[in-house]
Amino acid sequence: DPSVTILGIETSCDDTGCAVVDGKGNVLGESLFSQNILHLRYGGINPLVARDLHRDNIELAVNQALEKAKINVTAIDAIAVTTKPGLLISLQIGVKYAKYLSKSYNKPLIPIHHMESHALVARMFYDIEFPFLTLLISGGHCLLAVVNDVDNFLLLGNTLDNAPGEVLDKAARRMKLRNIPAYSELAGGRAIEEAAKCSNNSELFAFPMPLVKSRDCNFSFSGIQDALIRHLLSKEKEHSVVGDRIIPEVNDLCAAFQSIIAEHISHRVQRAVIFCTKNQLLKENYKNIVVSGGVACNDFIFKTLQHVGDQLNCNVLRPPPKVCTDNGIMIAWNGIEKIKKKYQFHDVTLNSIEPKAP
Numbered sequence: 001d002p003s004v005t006i007l008g009i010e011t012s013c014d015d016t017g018c019a020v021v022d023g024k025g026n027v028l029g030e031s032l033f034s035q036n037i038l039h040l041r042y043g044g045i046n047p048l049v050a051r052d053l054h055r056d057n058i059e060l061a062v063n064q065a066l067e068k069a070k071i072n073v074t075a076i077d078a079i080a081v082t083t084k085p086g087l088l089i090s091l092q093i094g095v096k097y098a099k100y101l102s103k104s105y106n107k108p109l110i111p112i113h114h115m116e117s118h119a120l121v122a123r124m125f126y127d128i129e130f131p132f133l134t135l136l137i138s139g140g141h142c143l144l145a146v147v148n149d150v151d152n153f154l155l156l157g158n159t160l161d162n163a164p165g166e167v168l169d170k171a172a173r174r175m176k177l178r179n180i181p182a183y184s185e186l187a188g189g190r191a192i193e194e195a196a197k198c199s200n201n202s203e204l205f206a207f208p209m210p211l212v213k214s215r216d217c218n219f220s221f222s223g224i225q226d227a228l229i230r231h232l233l234s235k236e237k238e239h240s241v242v243g244d245r246i247i248p249e250v251n252d253l254c255a256a257f258q259s260i261i262a263e264h265i266s267h268r269v270q271r272a273v274i275f276c277t278k279n280q281l282l283k284e285n286y287k288n289i290v291v292s293g294g295v296a297c298n299d300f301i302f303k304t305l306q307h308v309g310d311q312l313n314c315n316v317l318r319p320p321p322k323v324c325t326d327n328g329i330m331i332a333w334n335g336i337e338k339i340k341k342k343y344q345f346h347d348v349t350l351n352s353i354e355p356k357a358p
């Protein structure tokens with residue numbers, strides 16, 4: 001039913017995001033309270049701070065989304081809420097509020113898997129049929145999966161250590177990019193992308209390509225992270241850089257670092273496509289790769305992936321940048337997708353959710 005409307009609630013990490021989306025994929029109203037700048041100041045996400053901010057903002061976030069949609073809760077058909085994976089204490093804020101609304105207004109509750117919604121939301125913007133390949137790259141995750149259906153994900157690969165966003169954020173902090181006024185309020189990965197644009201010698205630094213010999217679809221970023229620290233230490237020594245000062249080659253270092261991350265990710269995607277082709281997991285003349293998660297906002301990484309896609313006869317797509325990062329729209333849309341599949345939700349007991357660690 002295209003006239004169905006869902007309220008989506010997301011609190012799994014550091015963004016309190018809500019949205020009202022209808023069955024046709026129209027965003028009727030949305031709100032987002034991002035803790036990004038605050039966590040930049042703290043030098044990372046502090047779970048207790050994140051939880052408190054979700055608690056402070058949840059009611060306001062829901063009301064703003066409803067107000068913008070000019071709709072009353074009573075007119076909503078169901079409430080979709082992220083139940084996993086993520087920080088348990090943060091997830092609980094969204095789940096408790098969703099449960100309260102569900103009970104007060106007698107609305108069905110739809111539990112949503114955060115990572116699945118990152119992938120599925122692409123279907124709100126493009127005509128993508130199942131099955132498709134998805135690459136989810138964010139601050140907490142890095143995975144490749146075949147999406148066979150709304151509720152059927154075949155995991156092909158995962159990160160063996162860190163997530164790319166996490167590594168980019170740490171690198172940005174270590175390179176002190178926040179001290180450059182133009183980048184002071186940008187997410188780490190975004191700051192690195194901007195700095196890399198100012199590089200005129202991206203080959204000044206060499207990074208080791210991770211997992212070159214492994215033929216699976218897993219990822220590893222710890223080796224590149226260690227190499228970055230070594231490059232930094234040696235340059236800091238060379239220029240006697242101390243305190244808040246920044247090495248003169250910072251732009252080149254960012255460019256080389258971003259390049260190796262893009263190359264490694266592309267290499268793994270290539271492996272995944274080969275694996276899918278061999279096992280006939282995708283349709284022969286219809287291969288879509290959906291890239292989503294915060295790191296998918298990176299134009300350099302995305303363009304590298306599109307280039308690889310061209311060579312493999314695959315269409316590489318991503319949701320608009322503000323829908324790649326955490327938001328309530330993707331949660332509401334996942335609710336719509338589940339409703340369309342005629343899920344039965346009456347057996348949902350949110351007291352028993354067991355979110356996975358990020």
Ligand code: KG4
Nearest residue numbers: 138139140165188189190294295298325326
């Ligand atoms: O999906 P997301 O909002 O939250 C998680 O679930 O982690 O992703 C946040 C991550 C951060 O690590 C941030 O640095 C990264 O996405 N990010 C970027 C860019 N914009 C955000 N990474 C690379 N390039 C960007 N333009």
Ligand code: ZN
Nearest residue numbers: 138293325326
């Ligand atoms: Zn996410």
